[in-house]
Amino acid sequence: MLIERREMLRGGLLLAGTGLLPSALCAAPAGKRYGMIEISASGMTVSVYQLSREMLGGDSGMSGFERLAPKRDGEPYSVLASPLESGTDEQAAIRTVDLVADHIARLKADRGVADQDLTIVASSGVASFSAPLLAIIRDRLAGRTGHRIDVVSPRDEARLAFDWIVPRRRRGDVLQLDIGSGNTKGGYYDRRGRNAHYIDMSVPYGTKTMAGAVKFRFPAARTYDFGQHADSFYADTVAPLFQPQLQAAPATMSMPSVFLTGGIVWATSVILYPQAMAERRSWVALQPGDFARLGKLIADGTPYGAGLPATLSPEHRAVVTKTLSAIRNTFNPHQLAAGASLADGVARQFDFARRRTLLFPTFANNGWISQYLIEKFVDGRIAQVA
Numbered sequence: 001m002l003i004e005r006r007e008m009l010r011g012g013l014l015l016a017g018t019g020l021l022p023s024a025l026c027a028a029p030a031g032k033r034y035g036m037i038e039i040s041a042s043g044m045t046v047s048v049y050q051l052s053r054e055m056l057g058g059d060s061g062m063s064g065f066e067r068l069a070p071k072r073d074g075e076p077y078s079v080l081a082s083p084l085e086s087g088t089d090e091q092a093a094i095r096t097v098d099l100v101a102d103h104i105a106r107l108k109a110d111r112g113v114a115d116q117d118l119t120i121v122a123s124s125g126v127a128s129f130s131a132p133l134l135a136i137i138r139d140r141l142a143g144r145t146g147h148r149i150d151v152v153s154p155r156d157e158a159r160l161a162f163d164w165i166v167p168r169r170r171r172g173d174v175l176q177l178d179i180g181s182g183n184t185k186g187g188y189y190d191r192r193g194r195n196a197h198y199i200d201m202s203v204p205y206g207t208k209t210m211a212g213a214v215k216f217r218f219p220a221a222r223t224y225d226f227g228q229h230a231d232s233f234y235a236d237t238v239a240p241l242f243q244p245q246l247q248a249a250p251a252t253m254s255m256p257s258v259f260l261t262g263g264i265v266w267a268t269s270v271i272l273y274p275q276a277m278a279e280r281r282s283w284v285a286l287q288p289g290d291f292a293r294l295g296k297l298i299a300d301g302t303p304y305g306a307g308l309p310a311t312l313s314p315e316h317r318a319v320v321t322k323t324l325s326a327i328r329n330t331f332n333p334h335q336l337a338a339g340a341s342l343a344d345g346v347a348r349q350f351d352f353a354r355r356r357t358l359l360f361p362t363f364a365n366n367g368w369i370s371q372y373l374i375e376k377f378v379d380g381r382i383a384q385v386a
Contacts, residue, residue, distance in 0.1 A: 032117065034049045035047070035118040036049060036121070040126055041126045044099060046103045051378055065363055093133040093136040100120060101141065115146070120148070121149070127182075129204075157368050159198050172192040174188060175187070179263075180206040184238075186200070205342065211226075211334050211335040211338035214226065214334075217233065223301070227337040230338045235345070258359070261360065263331065267336065268291060268343070274309065274312060275312060277319075278319045287358065292340075294336070304328060
């Protein structure tokens with residue numbers, strides 16, 4: 001699959017350096033502080049952002065990222081080993097309430113975030129396997145702190161991610177897919193402009209939930225053959241869930257550009273394209289066979305790559321080494337194998353080989369949350385989610 005220079009320029013692939021924001025917006029004054037606690041299938045992330053209507057400049061058809069990436073005040077901190085995981089019980093819900101309540105208190109006391117400027121959101125992935133526990137968390141947290149939890153649907157999360165990444169002028173030719181930890185979802189707009197209709201699709205399997213399902217079906221699976229079992233699971237379980245959605249939305253197959261996001265896309269990009277990731281490019285070009293390549297590395301016993309290229313500078317080597325450590329903390333080899341099979345299955349079923357471009361927008365990490373914050377606190381478009 002060839003990527004033309006014109007398309008790379010349109011997508012921002014040739015942006016130099018690490019400055020991801022338009023210079024005029026970078027110079028804008030700091031705005032009001034907002035606190036975000038996200039509960040996802042990968043864990044819990046806590047961030048402080050600064051937003052204002054003046055900084056964002058109103059909704060003029062730009063993507064959320066173009067309007068201004070909500071500016072974190074310092075680095076977000078994460079509790080990767082969240083107690084709210086598939087198969088857990090009510091005690092996990094109680095521990096989650098304790099964690100969230102503690103983070104709320106810290107955001108208020110240490111970072112000066114007011115109650116009305118703080119929001120707690122559960123992703124669609126965690127909601128897909130922990131809905132009863134989320135109900136317990138919602139009631140207990142409200143009674144303890146006065147805060148409610150917004151639970152986004154797969155459609156909401158997909159649409160928010162799309163609007164964060166894709167400006168209105170590009171709506172008519174982009175399919176965006178997110179291969180998350182708890183589910184896989186995405187979609188496209190049927191035309192450009194303000195009145196376009198968003199068409200979504202989703203399946204309740206992501207990198208981690210599919211790994212759990214494969215392990216349950218094939219308990220004797222080991223790292224070297226986990227991908228083969230995951231391929232079989234995709235063929236007989238995941239593909240049939242996608243097929244009627246693809247038939248109902250035939251334009252899915254004709255969108256010339258595909259933007260891919262999600263943890264397995266991030267991990268694959270770091271392992272296969274360390275130089276590009278070390279340079280912190282805004283966009284990384286992918287190939288349709290990349291996830292099969294990752295699957296082979298895993299089957300061969302090198303799930304996190306077969307060594308870094310000698311051409312990496314010491315600074316870039318340090319960046320990649322640190323990121324690979326984060327990948328190890330996020331995905332074990334079985335989960336990585338399941339994610340590679342899932343992404344490769346999507347690549348084949350959605351026929352990525354026929355697309356003009358296949359890109360990973362690296363700035364999409366936490367993108368749907370960023371768009372959620374813009375729409376809730378600045379645009380006033382989100383009064384209540386789920």
